[in-house]
Amino acid sequence: MGRTLIFIIVLNLAFQLLYGGEQDPMSYTNSVFDKRIKTVQLYKEGWNFSYPIIKLNGGEKLLLHFDLLDDQAETYYYTFTHCDKDWNKSDIFTNEYIEGFPDNPIEDMKPSFNTTVKYFHYTLAFPNDRISFLLSGNYILSVYPYGEPETPVLTQRFIITEDKAKIDFRAYRPLITAFNNTGQQFDFTVDLSGIPVTDPLRNVFCFVLQNGRWNNAKKNLKPDFTGNNVLKFNAMSEKNIFSAGNEFRYFDIKSIRYQTEFVRRIDYVSPNYNIFLAPSESREFKPYFFWQDFNGKYYIASDEGRDPETDADYVYVYFTLPSKYMITGGNMYVSGGLNNWNLDDNNIMTFNPQQGQYECTMLLKQGWYNYEYVFLRKGDTEGIASIFEGNHFETENDYVVLVYYRNPRERFDRMIGTAAANTNNRLTY
Numbered sequence: 005m006g007r008t009l010i011f012i013i014v015l016n017l018a019f020q021l022l023y024g025g026e027q028d029p030m031s032y033t034n035s036v037f038d039k040r041i042k043t044v045q046l047y048k049e050g051w052n053f054s055y056p057i058i059k060l061n062g063g064e065k066l067l068l069h070f071d072l073l074d075d076q077a078e079t080y081y082y083t084f085t086h087c088d089k090d091w092n093k094s095d096i097f098t099n100e101y102i103e104g105f106p107d108n109p110i111e112d113m114k115p116s117f118n119t120t121v122k123y124f125h126y127t128l129a130f131p132n133d134r135i136s137f138l139l140s141g142n143y144i145l146s147v148y149p150y151g152e153p154e155t156p157v158l159t160q161r162f163i164i165t166e167d168k169a170k171i172d173f174r175a176y177r178p179l180i181t182a183f184n185n186t187g188q189q190f191d192f193t194v195d196l197s198g199i200p201v202t203d204p205l206r207n208v209f210c211f212v213l214q215n216g217r218w219n220n221a222k223k224n225l226k227p228d229f230t231g232n233n234v235l236k237f238n239a240m241s242e243k244n245i246f247s248a249g250n251e252f253r254y255f256d257i258k259s260i261r262y263q264t265e266f267v268r269r270i271d272y273v274s275p276n277y278n279i280f281l282a283p284s285e286s287r288e289f290k291p292y293f294f295w296q297d298f299n300g301k302y303y304i305a306s307d308e309g310r311d312p313e314t315d316a317d318y319v320y321v322y323f324t325l326p327s328k329y330m331i332t333g334g335n336m337y338v339s340g341g342l343n344n345w346n347l348d349d350n351n352i353m354t355f356n357p358q359q360g361q362y363e364c365t366m367l368l369k370q371g372w373y374n375y376e377y378v379f380l381r382k383g384d385t386e387g388i389a390s391i392f393e394g395n396h397f398e399t400e401n402d403y404v405v406l407v408y409y410r411n412p413r414e415r416f417d418r419m420i421g422t423a424a425a426n427t428n429n430r431l432t433y
Contacts, residue, residue, distance in 0.1 A: 056162035169421030186395035252374035
């Protein structure tokens, strides 16, 4: 009897390790699980380049856009999951954070028009008449086929904030000599005067994102000083330093008839258009040069159509990065919002020893794109862009501060304040 009980316990533990409980942890990230789903964007209504953050009961909406590359439309439903500050499922019931129906169909769907690649464009605006939110915090939006809620085709992160904490954020050229020319350092203060916070040193957690990315976020930061309901995070250590990077590379594929800057050739080989970008140059040791970019984002547009949502075509884009040698110990990727900042099979580069270059082909919708080249070492989760891009403290970047509060009497993390800042014209030397 004893041996049987031990065997059952061990078997159950093994099952948990293999399957991870009720839902794949990957579903709590910005992910696409169906290769037919492309061009997933989530932003605030009226501002395509905004980060997916809205105020609780503030009257704002988020817009989700995505395409299904297929001749036949499918019926998709959506639902929401509340998460803690570390993007684990919160220990609360659905009716505690959602008012309305927890699962609803996406009804705004349009077929593509006059494109070589057939697709259906889906749009979802929320909160809406069917569903609204009762709590602040981190949320996951899951989209799934009808009747298959356990197998989402895509998931997206977004945040609902109470905006009760006042945040003052500043970026500096790093004070530490080792990062003086390659990094950006920040400090900020959080004023909790309007919030009855119990023990802020233990119950308040701050995160800082660079250009909206989560894979290099500074997490669970603790203040250096507290007093009079104010938390101060000073630029006193390496924990407050980001690699500054460089301005993002870009290309314009709004037209399939005319070559634009950085487009070397446009070929039509039935049934698809193929766009070959000019070979990229290494910028690792080149001086800094400013140009206006989207900080890694992209914008869908088409010169040949009226409605880019349905008239923009999908084309194969060819990237080449000259390199005398293959870099060992990891893989090279084309990185940016064009792949949700993920580093996976969709944007991995292969090394061509005969041509002496890295190569990558991606199927992208027409528009204007930012990107950079990132090297990911085996076993790491944060890529390194400096190998071909360089790092310059002058680089223009966005930073977003997120302030979470866990009330000891509650079972979820509240988002009590957010703030966004840009280093352009604000970087202190």
